[in-house]
Amino acid sequence: MPSRLSDAFRAHPVHLYPKHPDFNSLQELPDSYAWGLLDHELPNSSSAQSFGSSDNSVPVIDLTDPNALALIGHACKTWGVFQVTNHGISNNLLDDVESTARSLFSLPVHQKLKAARSPDGVSGYGHARISSFFPKLMWSEGYTIVGSPFEQFRQLWPQDHGKFCDIIEEYEREMKKLAVRLMWLMLGSLGISKEDVKWAGPKADFKDASGALQLNSYPACPDPNRAMGLAAHTDSTLLTILHQNNTSGLQVHREGTGWVTVPPLPSALIINVGDLLHILSNGSYPSVLHRAVVNRTQHRLSVAYLYGPPASEEISPFSKLLGPSQPPLYRPVTWSEYLGTKAKHFNMALSSVRLCSPQNGGILVAANDHKRLQAWPEN
Ligand SMILES: C=C1C[C@]23C[C@@]1(O)CC[C@H]2[C@@]12CCC[C@@](C)(C(=O)O1)[C@H]2[C@@H]3C(=O)O
Ligand SMILES: O=C(O)CCC(=O)C(=O)O
């Protein structure tokens, strides 16, 4: 069984389309990128709301608010996503990481391909792994970093990789600290304390936790209504911390409302509940289904920090949350195994680790999961 994050995809290599176009040279949307009409830019579209009553917009939480723990608990239960302000990450660092991503994606295609992700690897340049589940290509490029970016950055920028490595390494350190703080707020809001999480380590600092950085680029698109930046998915994480530049594009799916745009707020970071927190909370903090759409005039960038437990630690619902009427809904799974499951089953990954209920005669998908699956627009 794989034990490091970088081994997670050994058993599930993806051979994605080898051709990477120079997006800027395309005046028309090639058929291979045409998904059919999306409704995100249609006039009067009710399915992509961004502003409205506060009930219909993603919660914004000030981390210095004395009530932050309760606000976060409510946001996790009802949205699976929230924005945070006063999070302690400096604007300088956010600007630096954004310009690192901009410099990277502006390199010529042949240069970026020198750091191409291998079919069974985690790090490097390429399409999102989930691309293999769709007949059409996504209007985006990605670059994944696990651990030190040094070796690959040296290929990309033979002369001046040093400054970019420093920025990424500092960003990884800062994200890790923020993730620990958010973890304790999210777990605390579930009534989980330090003694309940042995894998957080003796100092409760999640020292052995793992993380990946995903840089995403969504160039301006000649036909945005028919293109998809990043298809609807949930993250296979405990939580994800997302920085987006000043261009909107992230949408989250909410039952009963549909797609809701998460507006860029200066200095705010977006926090997604991932599938592993969904499992730990026994489904009470559902992972959020989200996607990225594109636009005609602006280049959008985002940087996601995908945070998970130690790669070989078994994750299962906290026993404190279980009882005679709350049986565990998910079987134990390691992050590494779960990433492999996602690579194989994509949107069925969470229900594939759901425990069978004997009353259902072994039928795997229970009522709630069923509703979630129906929300996936591609189903
Ligand atoms: C740790 C990881 C989560 C991720 C796969 C990865 O190895 C690094 C990239 C992550 C990402 C980002 C875009 C969406 C996503 C579904 C994908 O294809 O690559 C996620 C993966 C995930 O959360 O499952
Ligand atoms: O670009 C975005 O807003 C979404 C990125 C994302 O979902 C991811 O990297 O997992």
Ligand SMILES: [Fe+2]
């Ligand atoms: Fe995501």
